Structure formats: structure tokens, C-alpha cells
Amino acid sequence: MPGKDLLVGIDIGGTTVKAALISLQGEILSQTAVRTEHMTTEEEIAKVAHAIGSVAGDDIDRVRDVGLAIPGVVSPDDRLIQAPNIALDLPGLMEELKNVFPGAGVWPINDANAAALGELWKGAGTGTSSLVFVTLGTGVGAGVVVDGKIVVGIDGMAGELGHFNVEPDGRQCNCGLKGCLEMYASSRGLVYLYKKHCEEQGVEPVPLEHEAHALPIFEAARKGDAPANAAVADMATYLARALAGVAVTVNPGAFVIGGGMSGAFDLFGPLLREEFVARVMPAGRGTPIVPATLGNDAGALGAAYQALTKGSVDLP
Ligand SMILES: [Zn+2]
Structure with missing residues (x-):
């Protein structure tokens, strides 16, 4: 009987499911990805679960717990309450994963919450026990960790x-x-703010491929473009308002900023800090605001970390 000394972290996205085999110390040992847009029929679920199982190879019996990061609201009793961007039969997938990984626990978690735990365990938040992770992409998500535990709330909200x-x-x-x-602080929000400033200043906007195409705006801002810089400053101010509200609620050890837009953190980070300091109580002004460091691995790592901490409860 092999020892149960491995974890699997799974990150479900809109078009791809990624899985990583992870040691109990948080080292990624192998990774795989499978493209899928629907996980509702038995065949679809079996195909995805099998592909996930392949990440463990011959070590499948050593997998102790499986963490499952999902883009949706997960209730405290592991039900999927709201997942507008994916077609997923969560109970069906969890059951199939229990078949693929015999004896392992399977633990679902919201993907932003997972990324927060990932950054706490192995990323920008190591060394603190409480942090707030904010992901800035086409939408804005966040995960709140207090005393090493994710705050889910009564309704998962x-x-x-x-x-x-x-x-x-x-x-x-x-x-x-x-x-x-x-x-205001998503890529769509930045595009909105930018177009508003272009209109107000009577300036033709730089070409954007879609309503969430933020990169050209950051590039224009770096070149000194006035509407682009005004939009970035507005975005930073709106985000600072929210962070200041969160700071007086949970007083975290750090704010960690991730997601696609965090690639421009060097541009908006200093503004964000300035606006945050101007809005928070003096005691909270020293709270670090830092960019995430794990990138796409944060979700799988954090899902595995939650599985590790939840699963250990049932161990003899
Ligand atoms: Zn809303």
C-alpha cells in the first residue's frame, strides 16, 4: 500500500481544464491541460476526469486529496451556486474524480479563492497569514484569507x-x-474609462480589437497619452476605494493583485498605493500592495492547498 503523499490541483477555465500533480510541500511535479467547454454528460465528464488522472501517471494511488478550482460561487457545503461562464455538473465531476483517484478526497473551491490561497502558500503572500487577492481581468474577482483560511461567508459570497x-x-x-x-477596474472597465476620456478630450482612441482590449491602453499610457493616463488613474482610484473598504473590514497583511491586468502593475501600482493611502485609516496605510507572482499556477496550487488543509481533518 503506497503512502498518500501527493495532491492534485485542478483549475477549470472557460475553455480549458488544467491539472497539476503537487507535493505536500507545494512543489509542482507535473502538469496537463485538456480543452473542454462542457462537462455535463457522462461521456464529457469521464473524458475530462481521465485526462486529469493522467497527470499522476503511475503514482495515482499516492494522491491523497484533489482540489478543484471553479469559476463560480461555491457554497460552504460544496454546492455550485452560480457559474455563469461554464457548463458543469459539479456533483458528477466530483464523483468521477473519486473513481479516478481511489481513496482521495475531492474539494471544490471558487477560483479566485483558490488563487488567493495559492499566493498565500507559494506566491506573493508567503510570510503573512491574512491577505486579500484581487484578480483584474475581463471581470474583477477576489479571495479573502484570514488567519490562513479562506473566508467563504454564509452564502459563498x-x-x-x-x-x-x-x-x-x-x-x-x-x-x-x-x-x-x-x-471600472476590469479590462472592460478600463476600455470604458479610456473612451470616455478620449471623448471628453476630443481625441481619437487608439485601435482596440474588442471591448476588453486593455493592453493598447496601457501601452498608450506608457507613451504619455493623456486620455490613457487619465483612464489608468481613474481605474487605480476606483480600486483604491474598494481596497480601503476591505482594509477596515479585515485589515489584511497584504493586498495581492493578479489577473491579466496585473501585467501593468508597474504602471498603476504606485497610483493605487497613493490613492489607497489617501483613503484608509492611518493604521492601515502601511499595508503592502504587491503584484501576484504565480501567474496561471495560482489556481491549481491554491486548490491543492485547500484540499491539503481540508483533507487532513479526515486523516487518522
Ligand atoms: Zn455588480
Whole structure:
């Protein structure tokens, strides 16, 4: 009987499922990815679970726990409450994974929460026990870690920082509210702010391929473009409002900024810090605001970390 000394971290995305075999110390030993857009029928689930199982090779019996990062709201009792961007039968996938990894526990977690734990375990948050991870992409997500544990909340809603109000009666958000952070600090939000400033200044915008194409705006800002710099400054200010609100709520040891837009952290990070300091109580002004360091590995690592901590409860 082999020892159970390995973890598997799975990161479910909109078009790809990534899986990593991870040691109990958090070292990634091997990785695989499978393209899929639907996991609802038995055949689809079996195909994905089998591909995930291949990441462990001959060591499949050594897998102790499996963590599953999902782009959706996961309730405290492991139900998928809301996942607008994927077609997933979560109970079906969990059951199939238990077949593929005999004797292993399978633990689902929201993907931003997983990334927060990943950064805490092996990334920008090592050395602190409480952090808030914010992911800036086409949307805005976040994970709140207090005393080493993710804060899920009664309904799984904790950390939905994308829907923190930063502008009274502001832009209409998909969630039904107005003025949510996501409407200003996501890539879509930045494009909106940029076009608004171009219009106000009577400047023709640089070509953008779609409504979430933020990269050219950051490039223009680096070259000194006035509307682009105004948009980046607005984005930083909106984000600072939300971080200041979170700081007086959980007083984290660090804010870790990830997601596609964090590639421009050198550009907006100093502004973000300045605006944050101007809005937070004096005691919180020293809170570090740092870029994430794990990139695409954060979700799988954090899912594995949560599986490690949850799974250990059941160990003899
Ligand atoms: Zn919203």
C-alpha cells in the first residue's frame, strides 16, 4: 500500500481544464491541460476526469486529496451556486474524480479563492497569514484569507469584491447593481474609462480589437497619452476605494493583485498605493500592495492547498 503523499490541483477555465500533480510541500511535479467547454454528460465528464488522472501517471494511488478550482460561487457545503461562464455538473465531476483517484478526497473551491490561497502558500503572500487577492481581468474577482483560511461567508459570497460599490448610481453591472468595481477596474472597465476620456478630450482612441482590449491602453499610457493616463488613474482610484473598504473590514497583511491586468502593475501600482493611502485609516496605510507572482499556477496550487488543509481533518 503506497503512502498518500501527493495532491492534485485542478483549475477549470472557460475553455480549458488544467491539472497539476503537487507535493505536500507545494512543489509542482507535473502538469496537463485538456480543452473542454462542457462537462455535463457522462461521456464529457469521464473524458475530462481521465485526462486529469493522467497527470499522476503511475503514482495515482499516492494522491491523497484533489482540489478543484471553479469559476463560480461555491457554497460552504460544496454546492455550485452560480457559474455563469461554464457548463458543469459539479456533483458528477466530483464523483468521477473519486473513481479516478481511489481513496482521495475531492474539494471544490471558487477560483479566485483558490488563487488567493495559492499566493498565500507559494506566491506573493508567503510570510503573512491574512491577505486579500484581487484578480483584474475581463471581470474583477477576489479571495479573502484570514488567519490562513479562506473566508467563504454564509452564502459563498465573501470576496465578491467585483461588486463592491465604488460609484453611487454608477454604471449598470450584470449583477443588477450600479457602480460596481468591476465596471471600472476590469479590462472592460478600463476600455470604458479610456473612451470616455478620449471623448471628453476630443481625441481619437487608439485601435482596440474588442471591448476588453486593455493592453493598447496601457501601452498608450506608457507613451504619455493623456486620455490613457487619465483612464489608468481613474481605474487605480476606483480600486483604491474598494481596497480601503476591505482594509477596515479585515485589515489584511497584504493586498495581492493578479489577473491579466496585473501585467501593468508597474504602471498603476504606485497610483493605487497613493490613492489607497489617501483613503484608509492611518493604521492601515502601511499595508503592502504587491503584484501576484504565480501567474496561471495560482489556481491549481491554491486548490491543492485547500484540499491539503481540508483533507487532513479526515486523516487518522
Ligand atoms: Zn455588480
